[in-house]
Amino acid sequence: MKRILLLTLALSSMLSFSQTDEETIREIYTQSLTNGKSYEWLDYLSNQIGGRLSGSLNAELAVQWGKEELEKLGLDKVWLQPVMVPKWVRGTKEYAYIESSKKQTTNVNICALGGSVATNPLGLKAKVVEVHNFEDLEKLGEAQIKGKIVFYNRPMQADLISTFNAYGGCVNQRYQGAVEAAKYGAVGVIVRSMNLRLDDLPHTGSMTYDDLPVEKRIPSAAISTNDAELLSASLKLDSDLEFYFKQSCTQYKDVLSHNVIGEITGSEFPNEYFVVGGHLDSWDLGDGSHDDGAGIVQSMDVLRLLKESGIQPKRSIRVVLFMNEENGLRGGTKYAEEAKRKGENHVFALESDAGGFTPRGFSFDCSEANFNQVLSWKPLFKPYLIHYFEKGGSGADVSPLKSDSNVLAGLRPDSQRYFDHHHAANDTFDAVNKRELELGAATMTALVYLFDKYGTNPLPEQSQIKN
Structure with a gap:
């Protein structure tokens, strides 16, 4: 009898401390806005390394920097994935x-x-x-x-x-x-x-x-x-x-570079993989802060924010810093090829490659059932003025992962100023707003949290908010 009472009290205590989705997402935003790392990371990537054209010395410095920073987060795995990339010099x-x-x-x-x-x-x-x-x-x-x-x-x-x-x-x-x-x-x-x-x-x-x-x-x-x-x-x-x-300008032979990958191994379904990422390379005129330094540091911060918010993912979540999106898409293609070769089941992928401006929502490449589940989560994002949830494209680097059953998504920030900077000499760190960048990282983390909690391919009756 005493044993049953103790078990009952323990269960009651666990339930009383369980958070609702609203509370968890609030914690994610609080962590990003008060304890974020994305802006600090972007400062270093942009101002200490600079433009990162595939095949350049700066691109390789960025690879080493990305690996070292991911290792500092205490992830379960961090590694480099070799990929041959073009080398063009201006x-x-x-x-x-x-x-x-x-x-x-x-x-x-x-x-x-x-x-x-x-x-x-x-x-x-x-x-x-x-x-x-x-x-x-x-x-x-x-x-x-x-x-x-x-x-x-x-x-x-x-x-x-x-x-x-x-x-x-x-x-x-x-x-x-x-x-x-x-x-x-x-x-x-x-x-x-x-x-x-x-x-x-x-x-x-x-x-x-x-x-x-x-x-x-x-x-x-x-x-x-x-x-x-x-x-x-x-x-x-x-x-x-x-x-x-x-x-x-001169075109040289292809050279060796790498995708940078870090992983939190899932606690329940370690063989189901989530990917969140952006491209590490950039053009050489500016320092690539919006395209796509912002997406890189936001993706890195997704894994850090999950850890800081006390969330243990059910599924294995990877951050991938893709190389060579700008002039070849070699990194995204290579990652998908290796995933297929290993028989890895990628159920969800989210890309940030539209600048570090104020997040508005996401576009999704997925089934109607999965999209209806996303629509049921809209009230959770409303307090953060995230309203755009549409079917459409996801991102160039995650697109090779597309299957009949998985979900691909792209972060959609406000785009009105993006092409003022895109591929130009003024794509620089000073053009990125710290708060907007951190809001984007939190928004991405919230979506990853929800899909990890409830899974993909839901039955109609499961496509409702659960607390």
Whole structure:
């Protein structure tokens, strides 16, 4: 009888100290906002290491830094996953000017696009033909394009509220512009920067030559939005003007790099894996604070916040600092290949790769049952002004993990200022707000906590909030 009484009292005590989901999530936000590490980590990554282009020394310094910081968290496992990545080097600063038919010159701001070939060491000068899309190229034909520089001047669509939709509507001119222009005999390509505001900062980004032979590849550069406006207006007044640019970039052979992985092993279902992550590499013009230093440090802090909040995950939760998202997606592809080879069951993956701005919610690539479960959690996020829960994409690095049964998600911060900084020299630490960054880390942790607690693929009757 005494034994039963003691067991009853112990059970009663455990129940009285159990937290509701609201209380647990409140604790997560409190920890992030008063005891967060994300901003401190980002300060070091951005200001002590800097831009981290795949294959560079800085990228390798970031790998070692990430491994050391994860080891300090006391995770169950931390390791490096080898991956071969491209090595492209920008070289000396690019130079460009507009030359009128009267030989007057005006300097403009450009940068080579990632993966582009160099110009002749003396530079390239030619007449310019302005287009807005690939259909314009076809209409003009070789007769009007051969021997000229093609100037792609399609702006991001300003009336689209989703700036990512605006970006998606014009980024093909940057990525495929050189291949398409080369078909008609163009000698170079200048692309309007992917930026909604008018400024003097050129925005780089990846481009492709597909299977174009090396000898037919033409140099490709981005021009700032202010200078794109200037060039377009100048062409209307003087169609015989010429454009000069010089860049000295080089593509080398692939080199060895690594994904950085840390894990908290699940207490009940250790063979069910959660992934939370972002990409460790960045472009080289700024220090990559928004793209994607913010996602890296937020993902690292998810595991730390779980530990600080006293949460022992049921499932194994991994943070993955992916290498080479910007110009190859080699890290995300390699991680998925290894997971498949080992027969690992990845049931959930969350990516942060949209900047460190105020979190608004998530987009989900999942079944209706899982999405309905997410919708049932909306009241838990309402106090934190998190309201955006939509089906859609997740993230580039986690997308290779997609299966018929798992859940992929992407953190969705406010995007209105993101493309002011994206791939440009002003993607720097001073552009990140500490509180916004910490709110994002807490929001990610809350979603991981809920999916770990209730699982994926719920039955209809299980898709309700449980305390």
